[in-house]
Amino acid sequence: MIIRAATIHDVPQVAEMVGELLAEIMARIGVQAFNFDLAATVDRLGAFISQEKYFVFGAWDGDAPAGFIALYESYALYAEGAFGTIPELYVRPEYRSKELGTQLVARARTFGDARGWKRLEVTTPPLPEVDKTLAFYEREGFAITGGRKLKLALQ
Numbered sequence: 001m002i003i004r005a006a007t008i009h010d011v012p013q014v015a016e017m018v019g020e021l022l023a024e025i026m027a028r029i030g031v032q033a034f035n036f037d038l039a040a041t042v043d044r045l046g047a048f049i050s051q052e053k054y055f056v057f058g059a060w061d062g063d064a065p066a067g068f069i070a071l072y073e074s075y076a077l078y079a080e081g082a083f084g085t086i087p088e089l090y091v092r093p094e095y096r097s098k099e100l101g102t103q104l105v106a107r108a109r110t111f112g113d114a115r116g117w118k119r120l121e122v123t124t125p126p127l128p129e130v131d132k133t134l135a136f137y138e139r140e141g142f143a144i145t146g147g148r149k150l151k152l153a154l155q
Contacts, residue, residue, distance in 0.1 A: 001066060001100065003107050006056035008046055013065040014056055015041040021090040028129040057107045059091070059100055067091035069104040071111065071120075079119055084112045086122040105140045123149045 006014050018041055022034040048054030059066040070088040075081065086108060091100045112120055122142060124134050138144075 001103070002060045003057055003103055004060070006049065006058045006068065008049060010056075010058055010065070011042055011046045011049065014058060014068050015045050017065060017068055017090050017092065018045070018088060020092070021088060025130075029125070029127060055111065057104060057111070059095070059104060061095070065092075066095040067100050067104060069108050071108055073115065073117070074121075079121075082115065082117050083119045083121060084108065084115070084117045086120060089122070101136060102140065125149075 015038060019036050019038055022036045026033055045054070045056075049056060053072060055071045056068055057071075058068045067090055068088070069086060071084045071086055074083055074085050076083065089101065089104060091104070108120060120142075122137055124130050124137065
């Protein structure tokens, strides 16, 4: 298994895995929470990577994509400067329980350290359907900080 920065050439495969991730989340929670469009996701991801607004590290089993972690840089006074946010982390089912998620988080830590980030943040919904995900992040050293993620649609 090789973990490396995704390039513009990897965008279609990563976008496909994003669709798998969102479908899995919606199946677990029983709510149509996302509107996934593969072509639009390919375009958006390509632009984000090209503009260095989004950093993706993929895990590759030969030519087969096995999973990925995405990061973006944020700034906040409470975080004492720059920090990274993990909006997506996904490992295909056949690669789970093989420490691949741990390896992807380790790659994100190394990347964040190199950029001078003070921390990494991730949000998981407070639902029993994602308790395994929460437990994974806690094993990786993430701590629950309280609060709730809220959103306001602008368009």
